[in-house]
Amino acid sequence: MFEELKQLMASKYQLDPATITPDATLKGLGLDSLDVVELAMTAEKEWGPRVTDDELNEAQRLDAIVKLLESRNARV
């Protein structure tokens, strides 16, 4: 799941894949509030589970976001 999230974020936000690590945070990667909404919408479209931008902001770290998506039965 982390690899899929990493690929999605690298292409969607033109990020250096080397910076997308499990302990990286949304803020640390430079995502603003609308980027996080976009991420929530794209995650739902790609993998199924409905997550809100508030939930992603609360999780912040990518490993926590993966855990959140997996707990919602994300289909990869």
Add this chain to the structure above:
Amino acid sequence: MPGMPGDTAHAVVAGLGSWLPSRSVSNDELAGYLDTSDEWIRSRTGIAARRWVDQGTTTGDLAVEAGRLALRAASEDTVDAVVLATTTPDRRCPATAPDVAARLGMTGTPAFDVSAVCAGFLYGLATASGLIAAGTAQRVLLIGAETYSTILNPGDRTTRAIFGDAAGAVLLRAGSADEPGAIGPCVLGSDGGNRDLITIPAGGAEQRSAGTDAPPEDFYFQMRGGDVYRHAVTRMIESAEEALSRTGWAADEVDRLVPHQANSRISTAVAERMGIEPNRQVTNIEHVGNTASASIPVLLAETAADGRLKPGHRVLIVGFGGGLAWGATTLTWPDVPALRGEG
């Protein structure tokens, strides 16, 4: 011929007008008294400046000027009905449209307001088309006019950065479905369960009937940006695709996407997801901001006047706003004048 027994008349665009207040407010000016910056506003909204009215200028004033230009563009002195889409009427009662009609020399003409926030122009188009199809009117002046500067919280850095004042008008005449300028299928929708996302909570019957005071901020316009983004992208795409399907066009046959200028990132997200290339999307949010129900007619007038919109272009119009309310329609752009002014 339209108007013959058995025929249904279609609304056809005959001329456009737009009017902007002359005072341009830059991001740097806002950053002088709000916790914001030019970079913050540009990156999140695509806006560099917006127009705000001077003290004493109202929505009706802007509507009269835009309406006068649309009448002139269509070479008409009068119409059979005036429809004004606005979120910011001059008074809570009565509607602003009768005053606008009277000031345009049309006392006695039917005139009323349409209230659908940023989707107001689409709702107005459907209403005007209905008046023409029913034979109630042969010519309708549809105006979208706003003075959001009068309802913004002085301390809200988000809404204050986004919204501007403006008016745009379209004169619609009875015609045939197959001629350029004929308004296509109007797809409309609403979701009142999410009315809190875009609202002025106080000052209406709900708060007054409760008999309780409301905090000062509840008398100002409020918006939950993240939630609005999500709903806007979803509903604009749904309604735009429905309008295309009912017209018989594929997304790649659209020459110009004319989205309500809510936020450049919403427009971009809609175009990307629909597969409409960036060079086929028109925009003017950078220098006028989000002007709610005025945004689409102001953008149509601007792009028709500067050549970005050309006769024969297949145009997809889509809007979304408080209500929630949304809508979309299509037309083939006609060879008609678009007159613009400011003051």
